[in-house]
Amino acid sequence: MTKFSLLDHESVPKHEIMSEGELKPVLSKYSIEKEQLPKIKVQDPVSKEIGAAVGDVVKITRKSQTAGEAEYYRLVIE
Amino acid sequence: MSISEATIDSMIKDLPLPSNIFNTLREDVIKAGVSKKELEEIIEKVMEEYNISCIEPCDAAGVVAAQSIGEPGTQMTMRTFHYAGVAEISVTLGLPRLIEIVDARKIPSTPMMTIALSKEHPEDYAYDREKTRALAWEIEATKIDHIADVTTDLSQMQLIIDLHEKAMEGRNITIDQVKERFNEELNVMVTISQDIDNQIIIAPGEPSYRELLQLAKSIHNVTLKGIEGIKRVVVRKEGEEYTLYTEGSALRDVLQFDGVDKTRTSTNNINEIYEVLGVEAARNAIIKEATDTLREQGLTVDIRHIMLVADLMTCDGEVKQIGRHGISGEKASVFARAAFEVTVNHLLDAGMRGDVDQLQGVTENIIVGQPIRMGTGDVHLISRRMEDIEAEKE
Numbered sequence: 001m002t003k004f005s006l007l008d009h010e011s012v013p014k015h016e017i018m019s020e021g022e023l024k025p026v027l028s029k030y031s032i033e034k035e036q037l038p039k040i041k042v043q044d045p046v047s048k049e050i051g052a053a054v055g056d057v058v059k060i061t062r063k064s065q066t067a068g069e070a071e072y073y074r075l076v077i078e
Numbered sequence: 079m080s081i082s083e084a085t086i087d088s089m090i091k092d093l094p095l096p097s098n099i100f101n102t103l104r105e106d107v108i109k110a111g112v113s114k115k116e117l118e119e120i121i122e123k124v125m126e127e128y129n130i131s132c133i134e135p136c137d138a139a140g141v142v143a144a145q146s147i148g149e150p151g152t153q154m155t156m157r158t159f160h161y162a163g164v165a166e167i168s169v170t171l172g173l174p175r176l177i178e179i180v181d182a183r184k185i186p187s188t189p190m191m192t193i194a195l196s197k198e199h200p201e202d203y204a205y206d207r208e209k210t211r212a213l214a215w216e217i218e219a220t221k222i223d224h225i226a227d228v229t230t231d232l233s234q235m236q237l238i239i240d241l242h243e244k245a246m247e248g249r250n251i252t253i254d255q256v257k258e259r260f261n262e263e264l265n266v267m268v269t270i271s272q273d274i275d276n277q278i279i280i281a282p283g284e285p286s287y288r289e290l291l292q293l294a295k296s297i298h299n300v301t302l303k304g305i306e307g308i309k310r311v312v313v314r315k316e317g318e319e320y321t322l323y324t325e326g327s328a329l330r331d332v333l334q335f336d337g338v339d340k341t342r343t344s345t346n347n348i349n350e351i352y353e354v355l356g357v358e359a360a361r362n363a364i365i366k367e368a369t370d371t372l373r374e375q376g377l378t379v380d381i382r383h384i385m386l387v388a389d390l391m392t393c394d395g396e397v398k399q400i401g402r403h404g405i406s407g408e409k410a411s412v413f414a415r416a417a418f419e420v421t422v423n424h425l426l427d428a429g430m431r432g433d434v435d436q437l438q439g440v441t442e443n444i445i446v447g448q449p450i451r452m453g454t455g456d457v458h459l460i461s462r463r464m465e466d467i468e469a470e471k472e
Contacts, residue, residue: 004340006355009342009355009359010342011363011366012356012358012359038389038394040356040395044357046357047356066381068098068099069098
């Protein structure tokens with residue numbers, strides 16, 4: 001059995017852990033707090049795969065049928 | 079007198095446009111060859127059009143989405159089953175399927191998988207009928223009924239299983255493997271008959287009439303080979319490539335097989351996708367399943383409405399249903415919850431706890447007869463008194 005990366009699956013978009021520096025402009029753009037972002041669980045298979053910890057923000061680059069590419073953010077929670 | 083690509087890039091790179099509009103703009107401008115003044119005009123026009131087509135602040139996006147999905151929903155078939163499309167596997171379609179999706183059922187009524195096969199080199203599974211067939215037998219759950227006749231011998235207190243050689247060969251299973259499986263699964267005495275070919279005799283652990291009858295029932299449930307829950311596998315050729323369709327779904331197990339293309343294999347069980355591939359893949363699956371269901375019925379619903387529903391269902395990191403136990407049940411307002419379902423319970427509980435309704439949302443404000451905070455109702459004008467302005471000036 002060959003191990004494959006979940007991120008290679010066609011229905012899993014690109015996930016990246018964001019640094020504080022990247023996060024700030026995003027939060028100020030929407031003028032929200034980190035806690036108001038949509039969530040992703042820390043036990044989620046993809047969070048485990050990229051090694052995200054609780055409190056991190058994951059940037060998701062979705063392929064969108066309307067916008068071509070869309071960015072989405074999720075806060076990692078318990 | 080057209081301008082260079084670099085100049086175009088520098089002029090348009092900071093525009094807040096989605097990537098596909100941006101790319102179309104860039105390509106077309108380069109192809110047409112425009113002057114700087116023309117490009118400025120184009121940019122202005124594009125931005126104007128873009129801003130018009132954006133949803134307005136305070137617009138009721140959710141209600142519009144609900145209406146846009148609900149109205150076509152009234153035209154959908156109420157009939158549950160259809161033998162549609164793929165390989166004589168019956169799938170739930172129409173309204174029942176749509177309800178299933180937004181209710182986030184743990185198991186859909188007709189689970190189904192599409193197994194893509196690897197196609198890395200010309201002799202790989204996807205192009206080889208024999209290999210594909212063999213893989214299909216590996217995956218499909220083989221029960222005793224598929225390969226043998228079972229008779230109950232009451233006088234000897236035993237079950238006689240006559241295995242069909244041809245069927246066993248086809249499914250690539252041996253008599254020893256069958257014996258092994260029964261030994262593992264049931265607390266019984268399994269012996270391979272010495273006198274007759276391909277015969278297995280099973281006797282219950284303790285020789286009683288009841289035990290024997292129970293055993294006769296339970297051996298039908300033993301999965302001898304393949305994946306539990308995959309009732310049937312159908313091979314189909316699409317273009318150059320063979321694909322497997324299965325009745326029943328077990329994504330995690332199927333992904334372990336050699337020859338399965340792990341990046342393109344999918345299931346219609348959204349909860350399973352959530353568990354194996356994560357919440358974002360589940361969101362994509364909701365969108366795909368819902369649009370497919372609507373399209374199959376000849377209805378076109380703008381994908382943005384479905385995307386909104388899918389985003390809402392997955393916004394807490396898990397797949398929640400739209401309903402009493404999911405989105406609607408988590409609303410902060412007592413009135414909003416009571417207006418939806420089980421009114422009395424919500425009001426009683428809120429009364430006992432002494433809940434306070436802040437009247438922030440739409441539903442509760444309609445109930446108490448106030449303007450809702452939506453559209454023009456969400457805009458507050460603040461005016462400064464003349465005296466204050468004059469005081470500031472001084």
